[in-house]
Amino acid sequence: MVSARTSSDPARDIPEATVARLPVYLRALTTLVDAGTSTCSSEELAQAAGVNSAKLRKDLSYLGSYGTRGVGYDVEYLRYQIAREIGVTQDWPVVIVGIGNLGHALANYSGFRSRGFRVVALLDADPRRHQEAVAGVVVRPFADLERIVEEQDVAIGVIATPAVASQDVADRMVAAGITSILNFAPSVLAVPDGVDVRKVDLSIELQILAYHEQRKSSAAEVIA
């Protein structure tokens, strides 16, 4: 039997650049839903998402054909289709390791819960932090990682430790069965094939801004 490619076939590969933009579209659509909008054109949605309309339409075309020519997109329907494609119609259990300043902020961040993620455990190696409750979740010893991952079927881990600890944490996460890691520590993680790592480095973004800022100043000097 030859498998047919339908628009709901999850095996279709969506370009990575498009995947990275889908959450932005999702957010824009949610805003439109909250504002009571029922229909929108690619031009309107593109503006709300900060991209141009051709790119938006091409991105959406990878998911299927959810618009109507001459009319636009049904906001609610498109929102659901994108949420389903990303996989945030289900609830993803998440563990956060490292409950310092950043870990606190992440644990309290309401944007996780509202977008399909549930923080099921906060872990820290420092015993002084244990029993403390953050956002209604008690901080537990790092040693509990394996048991929690297994019991709650956790696939996604967040690392908010100092850089020196991050590789050890990642190794333990992978051994425990976690297959997706979001790394906030300023470090390069080595993980086996099949494990996805994404990193967020607060200071790298500032440095990129500084680079452009420096060029603005020197460009001004040339004029002066």
Added chain:
Amino acid sequence: MVSARTSSDPARDIPEATVARLPVYLRALTTLVDAGTSTCSSEELAQAAGVNSAKLRKDLSYLGSYGTRGVGYDVEYLRYQIAREIGVTQDWPVVIVGIGNLGHALANYSGFRSRGFRVVALLDADPRRHQEAVAGVVVRPFADLERIVEEQDVAIGVIATPAVASQDVADRMVAAGITSILNFAPSVLAVPDGVDVRKVDLSIELQILAYHEQRKSSAAEVIA
């Protein structure tokens, strides 16, 4: 007079993809310096930075010719050259607006200070937060923005407010003379030409991981 292009000419344009990796190289080099390494090959540095060596060499070639064939790179020298190119040999004053959980974490983040950024002010619209000191800096009213930007010659602003307030904050920042904005709010900012915006969205990264995680599961189902 025809202006000659030298290796120290800041007007040379470095590809955006390269600019985004320079801070990673800088971090790796700092680690090597701390470990007492005086020389390294492109292969070693590339591994420390998590890229392949051909890409690293190509990136470095945009800055100039700082290596020695048959030997490698002088770690300290290359570190300085990259820092100078990015612009983090000087100190950049930064204001942070929105001192909630995330703002606290950012204000306390030691990685800013150690990488050439100095938090000169913390601002919040909520009077209950004023006078509170975070990381040795007192939280002040948002209305003080203009005066601080002018007095301290601030070019870079960080937005850590809720999404609804972010556009207003950005508008005020731009009016006050800020030309680079790092936005942590889940929103799309509209700014005039000449102002750079970079955004960090904590939940978008998780959603990208969820997408790939979902595909891993469905791939496993096909096998089973």
Added chain:
DNA sequence: AGAAGTTTGTGAACGCGAGAACAAACTCGT
């Protein structure tokens, strides 16, 4: 019903970035 106006979905062209591969330039040993 048909013409005019809108908006999507997509084919095609273009530009940028990644990676392979190699010549140039250095060190080291003899």
Added chain:
DNA sequence: ACGAGTTTGTTCTCGCGTTCACAAACTTCT
């Protein structure tokens, strides 16, 4: 001094992503 070994800087090729431009398909008006 010279050959063998090492490592950089750069050229070339390929693939991906962005953008343009337009046909197809819908709505609305007459």
